[in-house]
Amino acid sequence: MLAEGGDHVAAADLMSQALDLAPDWAAGWDLLGGYHDKAGNVAGAISAWRHLEALDDEGVFGARLKLAVHGAGAIGEGTAVSYVEALFDQYATQFENALVNKLEYQVPDLLDALLEQEAARFGIARFDVAFDLGCGTGLMGQRLRDRVEHLEGIDLSAAMIAETARKGVYDRLEKAELVAFLKRHVAEADLVTAADVFIYCGALPPVLDAVVPAMRPGGLLAFSLEAHEGEEPVFLRASLRYAHGVEAARQALIDAGLEILRFESATLRQDRGMPISGLLIVARRPLLLTDY
Numbered sequence: 001m002l003a004e005g006g007d008h009v010a011a012a013d014l015m016s017q018a019l020d021l022a023p024d025w026a027a028g029w030d031l032l033g034g035y036h037d038k039a040g041n042v043a044g045a046i047s048a049w050r051h052l053e054a055l056d057d058e059g060v061f062g063a064r065l066k067l068a069v070h071g072a073g074a075i076g077e078g079t080a081v082s083y084v085e086a087l088f089d090q091y092a093t094q095f096e097n098a099l100v101n102k103l104e105y106q107v108p109d110l111l112d113a114l115l116e117q118e119a120a121r122f123g124i125a126r127f128d129v130a131f132d133l134g135c136g137t138g139l140m141g142q143r144l145r146d147r148v149e150h151l152e153g154i155d156l157s158a159a160m161i162a163e164t165a166r167k168g169v170y171d172r173l174e175k176a177e178l179v180a181f182l183k184r185h186v187a188e189a190d191l192v193t194a195a196d197v198f199i200y201c202g203a204l205p206p207v208l209d210a211v212v213p214a215m216r217p218g219g220l221l222a223f224s225l226e227a228h229e230g231e232e233p234v235f236l237r238a239s240l241r242y243a244h245g246v247e248a249a250r251q252a253l254i255d256a257g258l259e260i261l262r263f264e265s266a267t268l269r270q271d272r273g274m275p276i277s278g279l280l281i282v283a284r285r286p287l288l289l290t291d292y
C-alpha cells in the first residue's frame with residue numbers, strides 16, 4: 001500500500017522490519033530491492049538483491065540481472081532461463097491483452113509483412129518446416145499458419161505454451177530453451193522466426209550460431225531486436241531486456257554467414273508511455289557458401 005502510494009522509503013522500512021522476522025523470504029528481499037531502487041537508494045537495493053541472490057539458487061527472481069543493471073555484476077551469457085520462464089508463466093493469461101491492446105505491440109504484423117515480401121522475391125509460396133522460437137501465445141504463428149506446411153512453436157514457458165495450445169495454431173509445440181532446441185535440429189527448417197524473443201537472450205552471436213545450422217540452405221530467418229546506437233554490442237536495460245547495438249547486430253549476421261535481406265528500424269511497442277524502437281531483420285542462409 002505504501003509503495004502503491006509512492007512512499008517507497010516507508011515501504012522499504014516496513015519491508016526491512018518484515019525481513020527481520022522472516023529473513024529467508026526471497027520475494028521479500030526482491031520487493032525490498034525494488035522499493036530501495038525506486039526511492040533512489042541504489043546501495044540499499046544492491047544489498048537487498050545480494051541477499052536475494054544467495055537465497056534464490058535457481059535465479060527465478062532475476063537478482064543477477066537486477067544487480068548487473070545497477071553496475072554490480074556482469075550480464076552473463078545467454079538467457080536467464082529461470083527468470084524468463086517464471087516471468088512469462090506469471091504473465092501468460094494477461095499477455096495478449098497487455099501487449100496488443102495496451103502497448104500497441106506490432107512485431108508479428110511487421111515481421112510478417114517483410115517476410116511475405118522476401119518470400120515472394122525468392123519465389124517461395126509455402127514453407128515446408130518453420131520453427132517459431134519463443135512462440136508465446138502464438139501471435140506470430142497465427143500470421144504464418146497459412147504459408148507453412150509444418151509449424152513448430154518452441155517456448156520456455158509452460159503457461160505460454162498452454163495458452164497457445166488452446167488456439168490450435170501449431171502442428172507441434174515444445175517447452176524448451178531455444179538454443180538447446182536448435183542444437184537438436186540440424187538443417188531442418190526453411191523458416192525460423194523469433195518475434196520479441198532475442199531481447200531476452202543476451203549476445204546475438206551464440207544465438208545465431210545455433211540458428212544457422214538448424215536452417216536448410218536457402219532458408220529464411222526473421223526476428224526483431226530492441227536496438228541502441230551506442231558502441232556496446234549488447235547491454236541490459238532497466239526493463240531487464242537486452243538492447244543490441246545496430247552495427248554489432250549487422251556484423252553478427254555477416255559473421256554467422258547469413259545474407260541480410262531486410263534490416264529496418266521500427267517502433268516495436270510502447271513501454272511506460274515511451275515508444276521502444278528496434279530492428280526488424282530478415283536474413284537468408286545462402287544455398288552455398290559462395291552464394292553471396
Ligand SMILES: C[S@@+](CC[C@H](N)C(=O)[O-])C[C@H]1O[C@@H](n2cnc3c(N)ncnc32)[C@H](O)[C@@H]1O
Pocket residue numbers: 079084085088107108133134135136137138139140154155156157160176177178179194195196197200201
Ligand atoms: C515477448 S514474448 C513474445 C511471444 C511471441 N513471439 C509474440 O510475438 O507474441 C517472448 C517469449 O519468448 C520466450 N522466450 C524468451 N527467451 C527464450 C528462450 N531462450 N528459449 C525459449 N523461449 C524463450 C518467453 O517465454 C516468451 O513467451
